[in-house]
Amino acid sequence: MNRAVVVGVDGSPASLVAAEHAARAAALRHRPLHLVHGYLHPLGYGVPINPYDVGLPEPSEEADAMLDRVATDLRGRWPELTVETRQVAGGPGATLVEESRRAELVVVGSRGLGGFAGLLLGSVSSQVAGHAHCPVLVVRPADREVTVAGPVLVGVDGSELGELAVGQAVEEAARRDVPLVLAHVVAPDTQPVTRDAAAGGEPADRLVAETAATVRQRHPELAVTERVVRAAEPASALVEASADAALVVVGSRGRGGFTGLLLGSVSQALVQHARCPVLVARPHGHTG
CATH class of the missing domain: 3.40.50.620 (HUPs)
Known part of the structure; x- marks a missing residue:
């Protein structure tokens, strides 16, 4: 089709x-x-x-x-x-x-x-x-x-919907031939740790590192950047990060019908306030 x-x-x-x-x-x-x-x-x-x-x-x-x-x-x-x-x-x-x-x-x-x-x-x-x-x-x-300048930005949170967003962000970056930025927001008081996941870093750092490793293995031609952002408000931090991006990819969730909240709070903030176009990652055939 x-x-x-x-x-x-x-x-x-x-x-x-x-x-x-x-x-x-x-x-x-x-x-x-x-x-x-x-x-x-x-x-x-x-x-x-x-x-x-x-x-x-x-x-x-x-x-x-x-x-x-x-x-x-x-x-x-x-x-x-x-x-x-x-x-x-x-x-x-x-x-x-x-x-x-x-x-x-x-x-x-x-x-x-x-x-x-x-x-x-x-x-x-x-x-x-x-x-x-x-x-x-x-x-x-x-x-x-x-614009064709700038990377594709996607937030990494380890959820199933987040994985869908990462997958579609990878496709977009490869299609556009631009770098991919994997971002994860943690609380500002989180202690800095090694970025080497094998060395026992913080879960946030391990999550981004493991996601990046998987992407690099499947798409060795793709330039991938890992970014752990320390901020009190994840939504505001990702909106600010979108200023340098050509596209930001967000996840969605469905509860059925037109009365349900179908975007999470961070996704809503990016859809409404991002400094660049926003791709809402949804599977084909999704029935909401």
Whole structure:
């Protein structure tokens, strides 16, 4: 199955930047790119004005023209890329979650109000990041140009979901031909220890060293850096570390339904405040 990279496009500046990131991701993966516009009825819920008219609203010519412009621009910049466009009658978030069932990757834009008290993600981005059935790339900051500089950063915590994040971070670093940074945050009063796991170092140091050793064994061509960060707040420390990265990879967890908390606190902080795009690692076919 030739799964596509899917990106939601509504013509806004943030969605156009997301489409650019999606085109590059599709080219790196040798996958087709699907530009999808989910549209609602003018009342906002897909309900016809006439209660006896149960038909779905029609796609708009304006949106078709917008999608064609974006597709033409991306084909010109990535000539080898297969680009398809379509409109779907439905809310943008629900549309992209449904599209994710058959996608290799879903890409969404973000918007920010600034500060840790603000709502940094729009409802569409939050919905897709929390409920997609495949990995999700959240493009933030929304106005940042696509960059190829910088490593792929991933936090290491030894959990099953953390291992999934590390695995997808390894794939991204290899695909992009950039270094991989394995980071683990420990309390500031943790005593410095040797980094040699065989010499009996602290568990945090051993965890990073063992993870790095496994990655190097499987991917000897990949440059891997181990980083143990001493900080009181893991989320803030990783957000700060993301300033030098081209991508940060985070894990997710599912509790079922749209009411569950599907991202852990550290992952939430990175999705909302990272200084670079964020890949939410999810298995394909995840049912949330």
